[in-house]
Amino acid sequence: MQLKVCLKTIFMLGTGMPKIPISKTQVIASPIEKVFEVLRDVQSCPSWSPWLIVDPDCKLDVKNDYYSWEGAICGSGRMELVEEEANESITYNLSFLIPWKSQANIRISLEVKGDATEVTWTIEHSLSFFLFWKKKSIREHLEADYDRGLLMLKDLIETSLVPSNLEFLGREPSPSFVGVGIKRAGSMNGFEKDIGTSYQEVKDHYPEGQVFSVYYTWDLVKKEVAYFIGVRLDKTPGVIPDGMELINVPGMEVYALRHRGAYRHLRNGWSAGRMHGRAKTFRQSKRFPPFEIYEDENWEEPVVKICLPMK
Numbered sequence: 001m002q003l004k005v006c007l008k009t010i011f012m013l014g015t016g017m018p019k020i021p022i023s024k025t026q027v028i029a030s031p032i033e034k035v036f037e038v039l040r041d042v043q044s045c046p047s048w049s050p051w052l053i054v055d056p057d058c059k060l061d062v063k064n065d066y067y068s069w070e071g072a073i074c075g076s077g078r079m080e081l082v083e084e085e086a087n088e089s090i091t092y093n094l095s096f097l098i099p100w101k102s103q104a105n106i107r108i109s110l111e112v113k114g115d116a117t118e119v120t121w122t123i124e125h126s127l128s129f130f131l132f133w134k135k136k137s138i139r140e141h142l143e144a145d146y147d148r149g150l151l152m153l154k155d156l157i158e159t160s161l162v163p164s165n166l167e168f169l170g171r172e173p174s175p176s177f178v179g180v181g182i183k184r185a186g187s188m189n190g191f192e193k194d195i196g197t198s199y200q201e202v203k204d205h206y207p208e209g210q211v212f213s214v215y216y217t218w219d220l221v222k223k224e225v226a227y228f229i230g231v232r233l234d235k236t237p238g239v240i241p242d243g244m245e246l247i248n249v250p251g252m253e254v255y256a257l258r259h260r261g262a263y264r265h266l267r268n269g270w271s272a273g274r275m276h277g278r279a280k281t282f283r284q285s286k287r288f289p290p291f292e293i294y295e296d297e298n299w300e301e302p303v304v305k306i307c308l309p310m311k
Contacts (some may be wrong), residue, residue: 022123023121024171025121036120042064054272055074058074065081077095093105094106148265168276173252174251175251179233182245185226210294254310256307256308261305292304
């Protein structure tokens with residue numbers, strides 16, 4: 001026990017609490033005055049929060065200069081506006097209470113870019129000492145969250161709505177099926193363009209088949225992705241087009257959720273699944289990778305069921 005206390009003291013005195021500075025930027029096609037007005041309105045914050053969207057039952061207390069939250073998935077905390085400079089910046093204090101106590105400083109800065117506004121969202125967060133070994137992974141996930149939030153903010157300001165809705169279906173059976181399609185691996189950079197091209201290749205051969213994707217790798221730290229995109233078939237085909245392969249998806253129990261809206265916001269659904277798993281809403285199995293089924297194949301605004309295999 002004494003050794004553990006000593007090691008903890010040495011770590012905290014020698015290196016301090018590990019810091020996670022993050023800064024993400026988004027250009028919004030709107031005058032700086034309008035962007036500032038939306039950001040200053042604390043009532044609008046839940047509409048573009050990348051965390052609150054995954055926890056629809058979260059309890060909110062929203063006032064003029066702060067809001068607090070308490071939910072089974074998001075935990076609990078409070079964000080309070082402490083300083084503002086009209087059409088320039090807003091500063092907040094962010095306090096997390098559950099799942100662990102911590103503090104963060106947040107600053108949102110604005111800059112005119114022609115007829116548009118560049119929004120920079122910055123956070124300086126001190127990570128709890130017992131999580132120092134996960135610093136890089138936590139940073140990458142937070143950066144992905146910030147990207148999701150800024151994208152929702154962009155839509156909210158430019159179009160007055162966020163085309164991203166989640167429906168949590170819970171545990172359900174997923175029947176086995178056979179599919180044919182394309183397996184690819186590479187960098188996350190340009191992923192949406194790459195999978196769009198693969199989708200079109202598959203549909204050119206099987207225009208009537210229901211599209212699905214299996215994700216073997218999604219590594220935010222290494223920025224690597226490996227996936228299969230194909231169509232579900234009633235039976236195994238006799239001939240497979242060049243460059244394609246067969247896949248058998250076994251029957252299993254899955255934790256399912258449905259995303260409706262723009263494809264660019266589909267990551268909200270996957271982040272929701274990850275956060276629900278972390279909150280122990282379900283126990284994910286590694287015997288088969290997570291997959292998604294396109295129930296409405298309007299590629300710009302599809303209806304997608306995300307399936308996370310369960311133990």
